[in-house]
Amino acid sequence: MCVYVCVCVCVCERERERERERMAKSPEEEHPQNAFGWAARDASGILSPFNFSRRENGDDDVTLKVLYCGVCHSDLHFLRNDWGFTRYPVVPGHEIVGVVTKIGENVKKFKVGDRVGVGVIVGSCKTCEACQQDLESYCTKKIFTYGSTYHDGTRTYGGYSDVVVADQRYILRFPDNLPSDSGAPLLCAGITVYSAMKYYGMTEPGKHLGVVGLGWSWPCCCEVWEGLWAEGYCY
Structure with a gap:
C-alpha cells in the first residue's frame, strides 16, 4: 500500500510539473506550427499583430489556410470582456472559410485543396447524448473556436489568423457556388x-x-x- 501511494504521488507530481512547464510557455512556444493573427490584449478590444502557434495536424485533424473570417457581434463583446470571462490575449473569429492544406490519416471526407468552413465549436466530448445526436452545442464539455481550453490544456485562438487546425468533425465543406466572403457569416448567423x-x-x-x-x-x-x-x- 505504501509503495502504491508513493508511486501515485510521484506520478501526480510529474503531471503537475508538466502543467507548470506548459503554463510557462508563451503562445509562440506551445505548439510546433507557427501562426500569425490579430489579438486584443485588454478590454479596449483593440487588435494588434500577434504571433502564436497551432498544434501539429493530428490523425483526425484538418489544417486550413484562412481566406476569410466574418465579424460577429459576439466577437466584439468578447474582445471588450462585456461578458466578464475573456482571457487575454484573445484572437477572435468563428466564421472561418479556408482551403485545406493538410489532412490527418483518418480524414476521408476532405482532401487538400477543398474549400471548407469552421464555425463556433472546435471540440466536444463526442460521447454524451447531445454529441451522439450531432447537437454538440448542448455538450457540457464543448470547446469554442477561441477563448476556450482545448483537450491538451492549451488555449484556442480564432479565425483572425492565417492558419487553423481543427478536428474533421467540426469542419464543413463549402459548396462551389457559395462565395467565400459572403458565405462566411452563414457559419454563425x-x-x-x-x-x-x-x-x-x-x-x-x-x-x-x-x-x-x-x-x-x-x-x-x-x-x-x-x-x-x-x-x-x-x-
Whole structure:
C-alpha cells in the first residue's frame, strides 16, 4: 500500500510539473506550427499583430489556410470582456472559410485543396447524448473556436489568423457556388437561422415565419426562406 501511494504521488507530481512547464510557455512556444493573427490584449478590444502557434495536424485533424473570417457581434463583446470571462490575449473569429492544406490519416471526407468552413465549436466530448445526436452545442464539455481550453490544456485562438487546425468533425465543406466572403457569416448567423427552421419544420413550402428583432439573422432569414419558398416577417 505504501509503495502504491508513493508511486501515485510521484506520478501526480510529474503531471503537475508538466502543467507548470506548459503554463510557462508563451503562445509562440506551445505548439510546433507557427501562426500569425490579430489579438486584443485588454478590454479596449483593440487588435494588434500577434504571433502564436497551432498544434501539429493530428490523425483526425484538418489544417486550413484562412481566406476569410466574418465579424460577429459576439466577437466584439468578447474582445471588450462585456461578458466578464475573456482571457487575454484573445484572437477572435468563428466564421472561418479556408482551403485545406493538410489532412490527418483518418480524414476521408476532405482532401487538400477543398474549400471548407469552421464555425463556433472546435471540440466536444463526442460521447454524451447531445454529441451522439450531432447537437454538440448542448455538450457540457464543448470547446469554442477561441477563448476556450482545448483537450491538451492549451488555449484556442480564432479565425483572425492565417492558419487553423481543427478536428474533421467540426469542419464543413463549402459548396462551389457559395462565395467565400459572403458565405462566411452563414457559419454563425446563417446556421442559427437554418437550424431553428429545420427543427420546427419551417423549411417546407407555404410556411410563414416571424423574426423578432432586426439583427444580422434577419437578412440570413430572408436568404434562407427565399430559397425554401417560405414567407417571412420581421417584428
